[in-house]
Amino acid sequence: MTGAPPSSKTSTVLVAQTSTSPPEESEEMGPLRRSQLPNNPSYGSIGSASRTSGSISPKLDRVPEERPATFISLEDAEEEVELDLEDQGYFVGSYPRLVRLYTFVPLASLITWLLFGVFIPLAFIPGQPQHPHPKFFPSPLPEFITSAALWSFSYQLRLPLFSLISTTVNNSNVAVILHASWHVIVYNLLRLAVLPILGIRNDMQYDYPTRSDYAFFRVWWASLGWSFAEVVVAIWQGYEQLALYKDVMIPSSRIKEFLRAAVPPEERDYDDIPVADLVASTDFLLSVQHSGNEGDELEQNLDKLVHIKSREELEQVYGVPVINIPVFITCLQRIDSIILSLGTTLLIAWAYLRSPISLPSSDTQDSMYASQNNTAFWTTFPLVCLIHMGLAVLFTPPVLTRIGVHTAAYSSLLVALGLFFGGLAAWGVLT
Template identity: 45%
Template sequence: MHRRVAQTVAALPHRATQHPWDPDSELEITPRHDDIVSPSSQRPTNYTVDSHTSTVPRFQSIMSSSTDSIASGGDHPRISSSPVSMHHDIPTSTMPQEDVVDTALPENNEQLDDESDEIEWELQNNGLYVGSYSRVILLNAFVPLLAVIIFIVLAVLPDLAWPIANSPSQYPKSFPHPLPEIVLSSAFFSLAHLLRVPLYSTACFLLPPESASLASTLLHVLFTNGLRLAALAILQVRHFMDYPTPTCQDPAFRTVWWLSLNFAEVLVAIVQGYEQLTLYRDVMVPEGRESEFLELLKAGSSTQLADDDEYPPEEEATHDALEGGEGARNVDTQIDRGLDRLLVIKTREELEEVYGLPVIKIPVFISCLQRFNSIILSVGLNLLLSSAYLRSPLSLPEADQVRAWPYASSHVPFIITLPLVFLLHASLAVLHSPAVLPRIGVHTAAYVGVLVGIMSFFAGLAVWSALS
């Protein structure tokens, strides 16, 4: 009995945990679910991962494949849990190689830039400038465009920001507001502009040349602000005020506002800017032909630019034929041309001495800032000066000075404001004088002018109660 039981037990299949698995055995061992070791239990708890060689994905793939083989009962070798052996199993061809960075400097480009700068410098020393004249003219078209936009904004600003009820005008219907203000301000500016040369000549006659420029500048500033006060008296601004003190709700504010918009000053400045640019029409070298013109200069050739010459080659023969016959030149005409060119060269050199650099090299942005500064500064200084003047007894009509006014007029605001306005205006004028402008540069003078102009503009609005 016992012998049969032993034979029966020996014939039953044994569990995999009791005997090692024999790969040569013909018995199919089906492991139970709780006998399969999970992949996480076979992973090493401490191993090093190299940041340059990605071993983690390969390690996980090997472990997952080994787990599948155990579950399926396949024939696979045991996997070592050592991270060192795992790292050595990875072929070296799969490891990324560091790229070699080429640190060579672009010496050829630097040499080309240096050569082009030297060529441009030599051309400029000989009175030639690289660039396109037509392109410069087109770029400077932004200056009048910006001036027109500023004038439009300032023209509609009082009605939008400080609207008032319509009041009867003191001007005739044939000459309505704001024509009197525009005409009077333009006339006074023209007078002050024409007096620049006589004032400078008088200062040169009385003072040394070093002090003549500064003295004439100060006299011109004083005369300009005197004309601003005269415009207020001529238009009788104080006679038609509805309020006892200056305020933006008074029609007098609009009169002073339009007196400040000096259209003639901006127009003259724009025209002068284009006239100065035309002095460089015959000395512009087209881009890409710098070396050619430099060789002509070294060879002693006096050839002018065909694109910018007053008489191009195709018209030269016709012009000579009309003046003195075929192949002959009129001597008087040649002399006139030579004198005109000498005058242009002299004027160009004088401008470069005043600005400190060629006018053609002044950026368009700086020219736009100058026009913006002149408009804003004129409005700000005129508002400050008019507010102080209209608070003073000097502005009261002679017949009304004996009346008892509900407020006490005083000369104190006028005495304080007039020197301040003169000081601000004179400081900016001195910055643009020939003795100072080349030292500080056009850029610095433009930036300082914009700051002073904006400050005076908001200060003028404040004294007229336009910011409250």
């Protein structure tokens, strides 16, 4: 093994080998086992001769002030090992703990969705609402199912739309930005299609959109159905992304254990480790375990290569490994999706329902609607699409890798809150 410790310390490494079995290693571990840790300016480069002399030199009656510069503290050694593992594509941490932390994302999303879907509507629903649906299929089931189905359809259109744009645009960054912009238009057109499909305008009791009309709650639940489908798919994708890092995560407790075992027995009263043993401990930590069945081993290696490729693609999108994104930011993104869906749907529905474009042609000939125009719709809908385009561009790889996930999440939340309160004001909820 490259960078193995001197013979005088072989027994120390064997102690660690018998106490803890080494983890399974993927194909990408080869370069790490053949590599050396980078030279650290704090203790310099250590050659083989100096390592041997530093390891077998007398240590009787030595005080801490007399320890040579070839020793490094356990905390610094642990940091060096973590950096070396990250350079080789490995991460320090517990995968089960990471999955448990990610449970806060669906939990926070569910609490937010119940808050907007149950408690807030109950505070504003009229005393005797007139349900336009039959008793065996009451609201909000039609609104919820219709909007969730149309969101699923818009999600399926992403890939063919990107393929169409990428064939006409050679620059990949421009193609990604154009795809995000055009998908927003398709996205909001399908969101608008929920209103005529459900016939909300035909069942309105008032001439203009108002929170006193039961149509407001039908629009509200339609937006919640849209956001529910979006959040569920995003959470499912989050778990799939975390699973890509399962084979490249090493618990921090194992690093501490191996580093402690690398300290010679006569040095156990110190909190230092010989630099010569640092590389050996890192190599031993990632020692290979070959499977007895070559066919199974080949299949596992192919799966690991696929995971490596998927991780690289994700890191190109986010700019950082997914497991390094705080859970709080992920929760914020899911809550932002719910708020953005509510604000966007309320504004588009308000502009559509107050315009003659939502009425049949026979009703537009009525004297009450003849003097009206569609200015509200043709002003609000393009404006909402432009704002939504700006948010979509923030999460494209050319922009997201420069501004960071944190900045994009906070900016999106501020814009979503603005659209949300704008939608509530349009329907007269804030008055």
